[in-house]
Amino acid sequence: MENPLLQPFDAAPFSSIRTEHFKPAFDAALAEARAEIDAIADHPAPPDFENTIAALDYAGSxxxxxxxxxxxxxxxxxxxEIQALAQxxxxxxxxxxxxxxxxxxxFDRVRQVYEARETMDLDAESRTLVEKKFLHFRRNGAxxxxxxxxxxxxxxxELSRLKLTFGEHILxxxxxxxxxxxxxxxLEGLPESQREAARIRAGSGGKEGWIITLDYPSYLPFMKYAANRNLRKELYLAFGSKGFHGDARDNREIVLRIANLRFERARLLGYASHADFVLEQRMAKSPETVREFLEELLEKALPAAKRELGELAAxxxxxxxxxxxxxxDKAYYSEKLKQEKFALDDEILKPYFQLENVIDGVFEIAGRLYGLSFQPEDSLPTYHEEVRTYRVVDADGKLVAxxxxxxxxxPGKRGGAWMTSYxxxxxxxxxxxxxxxxxxxNFTRPTSSQPALLTFDEVTTLFHEFGHAxxxxxxxxxxxxxxGTSVYWDFVELPSxxxxxxxxxxxxxxxxxxxxKxxxxxxxxxxxxxxxxxxxQEGIATVRQLSFGFLDMAWHGGNPSDITDVKAHESEAFAxxxxxxxxxxxxxSTAFAHIFQGGYASGYYSYKWAEVLDADAFASFRESGIFDRETARxxxxxxxxxxxxxxxxxxxVRFRGREPEIDALLKRAGLVPAVN
Incomplete structure (x- = not known):
C-alpha cells in the first residue's frame, strides 16, 4: 500500500495515515531534505540571496x-506507539x-550573503530573513x-528526548x-451538569458513582463548587503533585537535567545563561529587563493581592x-464571594454560551473586522471524528486558509489549549x-441532557486561541x-x-x-x-501569573548547577x-510543561508583556469602535x-503610532485608578 505521507497532498491525509507510515515517511523526507541542503551548500555559483538564503528557507518543506x-x-x-516513535x-x-x-x-555561504547584505537590493522581509538565518547558525554552534x-x-x-519524556509523564x-x-x-455544591458529566465518566469506566479527574473541565468545577473540603484538598494535592511522587513518572531529575543542559548549551555558545541566549531574540532583550518588568508589575499588584486575600480570608x-x-479553598470561597458581590457565577452564564453559538460568534466578529467567512468543509480528513473543519474565504470568495x-x-490528548499549523x-x-x-x-463536553455549555473562562480561551489562529x-x-506566528515569543501573544x-x-x-433553550x-x-x-481578584491573578515568570527566570536566568532540591529552589523563587x-x-516545576516541554523557557513573562501590548492596542479599537474596519485594517x-x-x-508603532504604554493595562486591571 502506498504511503499517504509520501504522496502529493494539500490537506493532511489523516484518514489514510497509520502509525507505521510515519517512520518510512520521516526516513524518506530526511533523505530528501539532506539532498536539498547539500545542493545549497555545494552550489557552483557564488552565494546570493536566492540560491542560498531563500533556498534554505524553502528546503525541507x-x-x-x-x-x-x-x-x-x-x-x-x-x-x-506514537509516543515510542516520538522518542x-x-x-x-x-x-x-x-x-x-x-x-x-x-554556513560560509550564509555568512558571505550576510556580510554583503548592505550592498544588496533587499526589501525589509528579505533583509530580515538574511539576518535571521545568520543568527540561527551562530546561535546554534556554527x-x-x-x-x-x-x-x-x-x-x-538529549534535550529532545527529555522534553518528550517530561510531557509523557504528565499525561x-x-x-x-x-x-x-x-x-x-x-457532591454537595457541585452543579447538576457537572454531576452528570462525572456520572458518565464513571459509567464509561464500568464503575458506580461519580469520577472526577485532573482534566480541567472536571478539576476546576470541583475546586470551585464542591463543599467537601477534604475532597478539594485531595484533588488539589493530586493536581499539584504531578511528576513529584518519587516513582517512575517523577520529573525532578528531568527538570534538573534540562536546566543544566540548557545552561551548558548557552555557555558553550558564549551566553551567560539560557535566558540571555533566549532573550537576545525577544522584545525584552535581556534577563535584567524581564526581572525589572516583573518587579514593576509585582509592586503594583502585590498590595491589591494582599487586600483581596484579606477580604477572602475574612x-x-x-x-x-x-x-x-x-x-x-481559594477557588471555592472566591466563587462564593463573587456570587455574593456580583450575583454572578458560571452556572448562571453557561446556558448563554453554547459552544456552537460561541463558535458562530467568533466567526462573525472575524467577518466584521477582517471580511472573513468560515464555511464548514466536511470532506477534509481529520484525526478524530470530533474535529471540525472549515474553508476560510475572504469577501471575494478567495481561499484564505x-x-x-x-x-x-x-485520554490521548494533553491538557490545555493551543493553536498549531499543518x-x-x-x-x-x-x-x-x-x-x-x-x-x-479541552472544553466541557455535552451531556445526554444538554449541549456543550462553556464557562466564561472557556469562552475567553476560545477567543484567545482563535486570535492565534x-x-x-x-x-x-x-x-x-x-x-504567521513565526515572531518573537513576547510578541506572539498580542493577537490572541x-x-x-x-x-x-x-x-x-x-x-x-x-x-x-x-x-x-x-x-x-x-x-x-x-x-x-x-x-x-485581579491582584491575586496577576501575582500568580508573575510567580510563574519568576520561577521560569529562577530556572533559566543563572547557573543551575548547584541546585539539588527542585522543591527548595522553587520555594525560594516563589517567596x-x-x-x-x-x-x-x-x-x-515537575509539571510546568510550558517551560520544560513547550517553548516558553525564559519566556513565560511574555504573557504579561503581551497584556501591555493588547491593552494598549484595544484602546485604539475603543477609540474608533470595536468593529471599526479601518482600525482592523x-x-x-x-x-x-x-x-x-x-x-x-x-x-x-506602525499600527498604533507610538510605542505601547503600561498605563492601559494597569487601568484595565484596576491596579491604578482609571481617569475619565
Whole structure:
C-alpha cells in the first residue's frame, strides 16, 4: 500500500495515515531534505540571496509537513506507539537540525550573503530573513570548534528526548488519577451538569458513582463548587503533585537535567545563561529587563493581592469559621464571594454560551473586522471524528486558509489549549500557498441532557486561541520561516490576548450569547455584572501569573548547577509572590510543561508583556469602535499579516503610532485608578 505521507497532498491525509507510515515517511523526507541542503551548500555559483538564503528557507518543506502532522497527533491523539516513535524520531530531527547549522560550507555561504547584505537590493522581509538565518547558525554552534560542535549535538539530542519524556509523564499522571466518589452527599455544591458529566465518566469506566479527574473541565468545577473540603484538598494535592511522587513518572531529575543542559548549551555558545541566549531574540532583550518588568508589575499588584486575600480570608471565616485559608479553598470561597458581590457565577452564564453559538460568534466578529467567512468543509480528513473543519474565504470568495478545531478532552490528548499549523503560508514560483491552521482545546463536553455549555473562562480561551489562529490564517509573507506566528515569543501573544477583549463588549456578546433553550440574548444586567466582575481578584491573578515568570527566570536566568532540591529552589523563587501557605506535597516545576516541554523557557513573562501590548492596542479599537474596519485594517496590515518580517516594535508603532504604554493595562486591571 502506498504511503499517504509520501504522496502529493494539500490537506493532511489523516484518514489514510497509520502509525507505521510515519517512520518510512520521516526516513524518506530526511533523505530528501539532506539532498536539498547539500545542493545549497555545494552550489557552483557564488552565494546570493536566492540560491542560498531563500533556498534554505524553502528546503525541507516535506519534512516540515510530516513533522507538523506527527507531533500534533502526539499532542492531540497520542498512544503508546506514537509516543515510542516520538522518542525515536526526535533525536533524528535534532541531529538533522545540527547537521544544517554545523555544516561549514553552508554556513560560509550564509555568512558571505550576510556580510554583503548592505550592498544588496533587499526589501525589509528579505533583509530580515538574511539576518535571521545568520543568527540561527551562530546561535546554534556554527562558530564552535569540532569538540564544541560534537558536544552541542549531544546536548540537543538529549534535550529532545527529555522534553518528550517530561510531557509523557504528565499525561500519564493526569490519565491515571481518578477521584472516585460513591456517596452523593460528597457532591454537595457541585452543579447538576457537572454531576452528570462525572456520572458518565464513571459509567464509561464500568464503575458506580461519580469520577472526577485532573482534566480541567472536571478539576476546576470541583475546586470551585464542591463543599467537601477534604475532597478539594485531595484533588488539589493530586493536581499539584504531578511528576513529584518519587516513582517512575517523577520529573525532578528531568527538570534538573534540562536546566543544566540548557545552561551548558548557552555557555558553550558564549551566553551567560539560557535566558540571555533566549532573550537576545525577544522584545525584552535581556534577563535584567524581564526581572525589572516583573518587579514593576509585582509592586503594583502585590498590595491589591494582599487586600483581596484579606477580604477572602475574612469572608471564609465569617461564612464557615475557617481560620486558615488554604490553596484548595481559594477557588471555592472566591466563587462564593463573587456570587455574593456580583450575583454572578458560571452556572448562571453557561446556558448563554453554547459552544456552537460561541463558535458562530467568533466567526462573525472575524467577518466584521477582517471580511472573513468560515464555511464548514466536511470532506477534509481529520484525526478524530470530533474535529471540525472549515474553508476560510475572504469577501471575494478567495481561499484564505483551512481551519481545524478540536474542542473536548480525551485520554490521548494533553491538557490545555493551543493553536498549531499543518501548513504555513508562503509564496514560491508565482504561487501563493495558503495556511492550514488548527486550534485544540479541552472544553466541557455535552451531556445526554444538554449541549456543550462553556464557562466564561472557556469562552475567553476560545477567543484567545482563535486570535492565534487569525495570526496564522491572515499571514501574507513570501518566506515560510517568517510567516504567521513565526515572531518573537513576547510578541506572539498580542493577537490572541487582544481577541479576548471582545468577550466583554455588549455589542460583541449580542452576536452569540444566547440562551440555548429560549434563544434569549444575554441580558444587559448580566453583561454589566461580567464587566463589573472582570477585575475581581485581579491582584491575586496577576501575582500568580508573575510567580510563574519568576520561577521560569529562577530556572533559566543563572547557573543551575548547584541546585539539588527542585522543591527548595522553587520555594525560594516563589517567596516574593507567595500568598498561601506552602505544602511540601506539591511542586509546580515537575509539571510546568510550558517551560520544560513547550517553548516558553525564559519566556513565560511574555504573557504579561503581551497584556501591555493588547491593552494598549484595544484602546485604539475603543477609540474608533470595536468593529471599526479601518482600525482592523491597520492591525491586519501591520501586525497579523506581517509575521516576523520586521522588528515587532516597528510593526506595533506602525499600527498604533507610538510605542505601547503600561498605563492601559494597569487601568484595565484596576491596579491604578482609571481617569475619565
Amino acid at each position: 516535506r519534512l516540515d509537513r510530516i513533522s507538523s502532522i506527527f507531533f500534533n497527533l502526539n499532542a492531540a491523539e497520542t498512544n503508546a 525515536e524520531v526526535s533525536p533524528l530531527l535534532s541531529e538533522f537540525s545540527n547537521d544544517i547549522t554545523l555544516n561549514e560550507s553552508l 562558530l564552535l570548534d569540532a569538540a564544541g560542535k560534537k558536544r552541542l549535538r549531544e546536548i540537543d539530542s 500519564e499522571e493526569t490519565n491515571s488519577y481518578e477521584l472516585h466518589i460513591t456517596r452523593e452527599e460528597d 469572608y471564609a471565616e465569617k461564612r464557615d469559621g475557617l481560620t486558615q485559608l488554604e490553596p484548595w 483551512l481551519f481545524y478545531a478540536d474542542f473536548h478532552p480525551r 501548513k504555513p503560508q508562503y509564496r514560491k514560483g508565482g504561487t501563493v500557498e495558503r495556511p492550514h491552521i488548527a486550534i485544540v482545546c 487569525l495570526h496564522g490564517m491572515l499571514a501574507d509573507t513570501t518566506y515560510p520561516g517568517l510567516s 490576548q487582544l481577541m479576548e477583549n471582545w468577550c466583554y463588549e455588549p455589542d460583541a456578546l449580542a452576536l452569540f450569547a444566547r440562551h440555548y 429560549t434563544g434569549e440574548i444575554l441580558p444587559d444586567t448580566l453583561i454589566e455584572k461580567i464587566k463589573a466582575s472582570a477585575n475581581f 516574593p509572590t507567595r500568598l498561601f501557605p506552602e505544602h511540601p506535597e506539591t511542586c509546580m 491597520r492591525f491586519r496590515d501591520h501586525i497579523l499579516s506581517r509575521g516576523g518580517t520586521e522588528d515587532p516594535m516597528e510593526l506595533y
